[in-house]
Amino acid sequence: MQAFTPLEAGDPTRIGPYRVVGRLGSGGMGRVYLARSPGGRATAVKVVHDELAEDSSFRARFRREVAAARRVMGPFTAPLVDADPDAETPWLATAHVPGLSLGAAVARHGAWPEQSVRALGSGLAEALEAIHRARVVHRDLKPSNVLLAPDGPRVIDFGISVAADDTKLTTTGAVVGSPGYLPPEQLIGGEVGPAGDVFALGALLVYAATGTSAFGGGPAHGVSYRVVHEDPDLAGLPGELADVVGRCLAKDPLRRPGVPELVAELGRWEGADGTRGTFTGATWLPTPVAADAMALHTDPLPEEAGMVTAGADHPVGADLPTVGPAHTAVATARLGRPPARPSSAAHPGGWVRQRRTAVLAAAGILVVLTAVAGLLLPRVLSGPSREGNGVGGSGSTATPTVVAKQLTVREQWPSDEDLWHPVVADGKVVGEGQDGLLHAVDADSGDTIWTYDDPTASSLEGVSDGLVVASSNEQGTIQGIALDGGKRIWSVGAQAHTAPGTTFHLYLRIVVADGTVYVNALYDLPEGSEPSGRYAVSALDAATGRLKWTRPVEYGLSDALAVVDGVVYGGMWEKDGSYFYALDAATGDQRWRYRMQDRYGTEVTAIRVSGDTVYAGDSRGDLHAVDARRGTRLWTYEPDVQSAQWLEPLLVTDGMILGGTGENDSTRSPGDVHAVAAGSGKPLWTTHTEGEPEVHGLLGGSVLFSTETGTLHAADARTGKSPAETRLSPDDPDAAVVGDRVYFDGGDGRLHAGRISLTEE
The missing domain is CATH 1.10.510.10 (Transferase(Phosphotransferase) domain 1)
Structure with missing residues (x-):
C-alpha cells in the first residue's frame, strides 16, 4: 500500500532544496509532492498553480499565511518547515505524515x-x-x-x-x-x-x-x-x-x-x-x-527522482524541471570582536542578565546556537554529537541505544542591528538595540523596517495581536506600538495603577491579553513605613489606560504572570506562607489560592497552562501540578537540586513537561534540564548543563535546549541522552525561533538569521 504515486513527465525533480521522489496529490491551491530534505527527511512540498502564482494579490495573501502557519506547533499538526513565497512558482514544505x-x-x-x-x-x-x-x-x-x-x-x-x-x-x-x-x-x-x-x-x-x-x-x-x-x-x-x-x-x-x-x-x-x-x-x-x-x-520512501519511472514508457530523469533556486555552497564569514554589553546601570530600569522568557512560545520550535571558537560563523554550521550526561531515575550512564544526531545551521543573513530579547511576529523581528531604542527588522532579509525613537520605551515586554508592548521603569509608562509602522498607539502612565499614599517603583511583569494590560508592580510607601513597600497586580484597558481593577499584596508578588482563557495566574507570598493564585481576568476576584510552601518568600518563577492543569515552578526548585478549575494539588515534583529555581519557559508536549532549573542570576551557574510525566509528576530524566538552560521544544524525537554559555544541545526525548551540540558564541545568544528559522546574537554585534536541521549521522 502506497500513499504516493510515481512521478510523471514534466514533474519537477527538485523544489528549492528538496529532492522530489513522488506525487502525493493535488488540491485547490496546487500539486503536492513527496520529497527528501537535504538531510534525507520525508517532506510534503506543495507547489501552487500557475494561475495563482501570476496573481499579485495571491502572493501577498500566501506570504501572510505562510508567516502565520510558521507559528503553529503541536503534536497533532503537520508543521510547516520551509517555504518560498517569492519564488517564480511559490511553494511550501511541511513534515510528511505517512497516513491515509x-x-x-x-x-x-x-x-x-x-x-x-x-x-x-x-x-x-x-x-x-x-x-x-x-x-x-x-x-x-x-x-x-x-x-x-x-x-x-x-x-x-x-x-x-x-x-x-x-x-x-x-x-x-x-x-x-x-x-x-x-x-x-x-x-x-x-x-x-x-x-x-x-x-x-x-x-x-x-x-x-x-x-x-x-x-x-x-x-x-x-x-x-x-x-x-x-x-x-x-x-x-x-x-x-x-x-x-x-x-x-x-x-x-x-x-x-x-x-x-x-x-x-x-x-x-x-x-x-x-x-x-x-x-x-x-x-x-x-x-x-x-x-x-x-x-x-x-512503507519506505521511493528512490531518488532519477531512479523512479512513471510507467514503462516514460522514465523520469534529469531532464525534468527544477522549481526554485538550487542549493549552492556558500563561504564562511569572520566575525568582529563582540561589543561590550551595557552595565545594569546603563540599561533603563536597571538591566540584569536573565534568560529570555518565551513570549510567543507557540510560535517557535527551536533555538540554534553555533560558532567556531566564537570567532567564525560559517554559513553552514554543524557540531559534533557525543554521548551525553543525561541521567534517568537511577542515574545510569550506559551507552544510549538511540541514533546520534547532527545539528546544522545554514545562515540566511546578518542584520546591521544587534537586537536583545528578540520577538518574531508577522514577518518581523522586534528587539532592543544597543542605542536604547526598539527596532524592527524584516524576518526574511534582515533589513531595518522601523525604529521607535522614544528612549523611554526601550524595555520590550512582548508582541500581541499586532501590538508591540514596551515599558520604562524610569518613566513608569507602558506603551503600545503598532507592529506595522512602529507608531505609538497608546501610552499608560504608572499613575493609572498607583494607589494613593504609594509611589510607583518597579514593573515586575507585564502581559497583554484580550485588550487588557496586566501588571505586576512594586510600590514604595512613605519613608519610615513598615514594610517599606507594597505590591499589586492590576488590569488596565489597553485602549484608554483606564484602571479596571487592582489587587494589593502586602508582602510579595512574583515576577511570573500568565493570562489564559480569562484567568490570571501568578504567585504571591504572605506572612504565613507562599501561594499560587488564580484571579478572574475580568474582575480581579480570586478563584482559588494554592499554598506552595509554609514559609515566607518562595516565588513562582515559571507558569504553564495545559488543558485543565496549570504547572508552576518555584524558586525552591519544586514543580507543582494544580487543577486549574479548583486550585487543588495534583502532584509535586521535587528534583534533586539545591538552591535552584525553575526557569521559563515550561513546555508540555507528548505527555511530559520539559523545563530547566538554575540560579537565574548574572553568573554562569550550572543548571539542569528535566523531563517529568505530565500526568503523574514521575521524573523521566535529568540532564546537567554547564550554564543555565532554556528549553525550546522537540525536533526529530530530540529535545532542544540551549545554555547561556552559547551552546545548543539536542537530547533524546525518551532518555535525555546522546546530546548533539554546537556553539554560537561565548555569551548568551539570546535567540528566538519561528518554524525552522532562528534569529540570534552572533557575538559580533549583529542579529543573525539561519535555518536548522537535525539529522542522523
Missing part, C-alpha cells in the same frame, strides 16, 4: 466505533488548540485535511489554503470551501473565527461516527442551506457524544464550546488495550484502518 486521510478511511472501511471517534476528536481538538494559540484559524477543516497515523491524527493545510480561497473569493464573489463543514456564519458572509473550526470539528466527528454528513448529501447549495437553516442529523451517535457534537454544531458561534473545553471532554477515552487517552500503536483506530495506517507508516 479520514475521508479515505471512512470511504474504505465505513463508520467508526465510539471510542475511536472520541480519540479522533481529542487529537483534533488538541490540534486546533495549537493552531488557535498561534492566532491562526484553519477555515477548511475537512476529511481530506485530517491524516491518520498510528500515534494519532494530524491536521494539515492550516491557514495555507486560505490564501487561495480568498483569491478565488475576491475574483468570483462565491463562498469557497467544503459544503457540510463550513460554519453558518461563513456561508452568510460573516466573520469566521476559532468557533468556525469547532463547527467543522463537530461535522468531522459525525462523518467518522456515521459515514455520512451531518447535513446530508446532494448539491452543494442544498447542503449549505441545511447548514444555515436546519438541525444536524445526529441519530447515529451515542447520547453523550451526540451532546458534545450538537454543541459544536450550534448555529450561533457564541454557543459552541471552546477548544480547551473539548480537549477536556473528549480526552477521557480509552484505547483498545485499556490505556486511557494515549495514542500508541494502533490502540485508537478501528482495526482495518489501523492495518492501513501501519502499512503506510512502514
